[in-house]
Amino acid sequence: MKIVDMHSVTKTYGGATALDGVSLEIAERERIVILGPSGCGKTTILRLIAGFIAPDTGSISIGGELVSKKGRIIKPPEERNLGMVFQDLALWPHLSVKGNIEFGLRARGMRKAERETRVRTMLDLVGMADYADRKPAELSGGQQQRVALARALVLEPKVLLMDEPLSSLDLELNLRLRKEILRLQETLGVTLLYVTHDRDEAFDMATRVVSMRRGRIEGVKTVSSSRGETA
Ligand SMILES: Nc1ncnc2c1ncn2[C@@H]1O[C@H](COP(=O)(O)OP(=O)(O)OP(=O)(O)O)[C@@H](O)[C@H]1O
Ligand SMILES: [Mg+2]
Structure with missing residues (x-):
């Protein structure tokens, strides 16, 4: 089942486009990593899904329920689980x-x-x-x-949103915590939406890597994992 469904979402801030027609479907227990340079719109996607901001156009559903739509937050953050x-x-x-x-x-x-x-x-x-x-x-x-x-x-939570959670840590600790997050994700069966600008980290954590650039999704790659999982 699709746990998160973003459909044709745009978001502008004072005339500047932060997201330009982004669609993203996430299945239960997937690990999606959004990868892209500073300012490409990664955090904006998480804030839209969390319900802190509303999309200008398009819609967002969580667990099959419409939570945001065209300038409107239908379900507030605290009710999104x-x-x-x-x-x-x-x-x-x-x-x-x-x-x-x-x-x-x-x-x-x-x-x-x-x-x-x-x-x-x-x-x-x-x-x-x-x-x-x-x-x-x-x-x-x-x-x-x-x-x-x-x-x-x-x-x-049904979905865990993580915005560059390890980027301030040294590499050794970063690597150790990646493993811990993956272990917890598997143990608890939570769906992960994880943001980073580090390519290596992205492919280590993901079942699918979504590459972004200037407010658009440029490509999606399914990661074949050495841990024997399928995306
Ligand atoms: N509250 C805001 N007001 C005005 N512009 C904003 C606001 N939030 C984000 N932006 C702009 O929207 C664009 C996308 O920002 P966003 O925070 O999503 O980028 P990001 O990919 O998370 O970048 P970083 O890797 O630096 O965290 C940027 O150009 C940013 O300047
Ligand atoms: Mg950010």
């Missing part, structure tokens, strides 16, 4: 690791016992159980990255 990890992570500095991961569950009104269980499971999955009570400032970049991932995944 998406997980998001952005480059700057935006962890709550005053909350502990546990508090950060728990935040969205509280907002949903989940009972304490169930929150605790879910947070524990996520902490174990991302290998951060020993750091539950630390504040973000007391963690390394890679550890913060894992907390951001856990915070997004604990809400069991």
